[in-house]
Amino acid sequence: MAAITEVGKVITLDPKPGFVVKTKIIEAKDYALLSRKVFINICQDSQVPTPEIEFDPAVVFPLIIDNKWEIPLIVSNIKNDKDKKGVASIVVDCCINPICFRWCQVSEDLKTILIEWCIEAVEMAYSYVFDREYSKPKMLAKGELSKTEIQESEIKDSGLQKRLKDIQENEILGLLEETNDIDMEEELPELTNIKGELKNKPLIEELSDMSIDSLPPKLSKPEITTSKQDLNQPQKIDFTLVIRKTEPTQIIQISSPQFNGSDLSLQLSPETQEIILKNLDSSLYFTRANNIYNDTISIPFVKSKPLDNINSFFVQSEQSLYIFI
Numbered sequence: 001m002a003a004i005t006e007v008g009k010v011i012t013l014d015p016k017p018g019f020v021v022k023t024k025i026i027e028a029k030d031y032a033l034l035s036r037k038v039f040i041n042i043c044q045d046s047q048v049p050t051p052e053i054e055f056d057p058a059v060v061f062p063l064i065i066d067n068k069w070e071i072p073l074i075v076s077n078i079k080n081d082k083d084k085k086g087v088a089s090i091v092v093d094c095c096i097n098p099i100c101f102r103w104c105q106v107s108e109d110l111k112t113i114l115i116e117w118c119i120e121a122v123e124m125a126y127s128y129v130f131d132r133e134y135s136k137p138k139m140l141a142k143g144e145l146s147k148t149e150i151q152e153s154e155i156k157d158s159g160l161q162k163r164l165k166d167i168q169e170n171e172i173l174g175l176l177e178e179t180n181d182i183d184m185e186e187e188l189p190e191l192t193n194i195k196g197e198l199k200n201k202p203l204i205e206e207l208s209d210m211s212i213d214s215l216p217p218k219l220s221k222p223e224i225t226t227s228k229q230d231l232n233q234p235q236k237i238d239f240t241l242v243i244r245k246t247e248p249t250q251i252i253q254i255s256s257p258q259f260n261g262s263d264l265s266l267q268l269s270p271e272t273q274e275i276i277l278k279n280l281d282s283s284l285y286f287t288r289a290n291n292i293y294n295d296t297i298s299i300p301f302v303k304s305k306p307l308d309n310i311n312s313f314f315v316q317s318e319q320s321l322y323i324f325i
Helices: 057-065 098-106 108-126 160-168 171-180
Strands: 010-012 016-027 037-044 079-082 088-096 149-151 191-197 240-246 249-255 264-269 274-279 287-289 292-294 296-300 309-315 320-324
Touching (some): 037 098, 037 108, 057 108, 264 309
Antiparallel strands (some): 010 149, 240 249, 249 320, 274 296, 287 292
């Protein structure tokens, strides 16, 4: 049972298992760590606080869009371990309240968002960048969960926003901000939840029925170098498409450094079983034929029965659109 030490107001977390996310390091200061496997134990302890507002998708998802709602989490110290083949790996625990854990068991969308939050929190804590092509091994925990000690004052400010604020106050990042004139608040990860409908209705819409086109972009578009003669010519969108099946859900990830969430629109065609992605920026195109620029692409998908809606999230920090069907 978790013990609370009165002296110094230190709280000791004794977390219970939940589930595991496996990924790998793709960027690190120590090159020897590149491609090393990482296991994130998403575990639970009642001493970690819950959000002030209880989870209700219709209420909470619009708040997530504005970075006004999150699940508090505590990140443990890194532990060195080995995978089942005996290869060196890293293990870290992300502890949340059991009530929040149950919310994520009920809502797959919230669970996906929680995983992203945990990955980001560990990245921020230890200056790594992880591969977003993660898996969920069939285990409750990797190794022994850490009994993490934390100040009571810190546990009340355990969310990502507090960590992001700490990063902003970091002396080195402060120097970068001054040198590059970067507003770090504009660079923070922005997770947009959108709900689409049928009938060829242009997307992208959120749960609050507000068009994403009305949202101010959080990141400026990347500069595209062109020659003088190409200044008036649209630029081809360089994108990647990944489709993952996690029964009963399919996750489609479309990524491009040229993407801006406010310029993307979705349509769902029940007749052709295709998702139509349209780019609204006239300076960009997906394909060209006979000197005609095409601003749409079709994404086929397979479902046993017609869909009533699709859910999608645009992650500004990755410039990736995630579509859940």
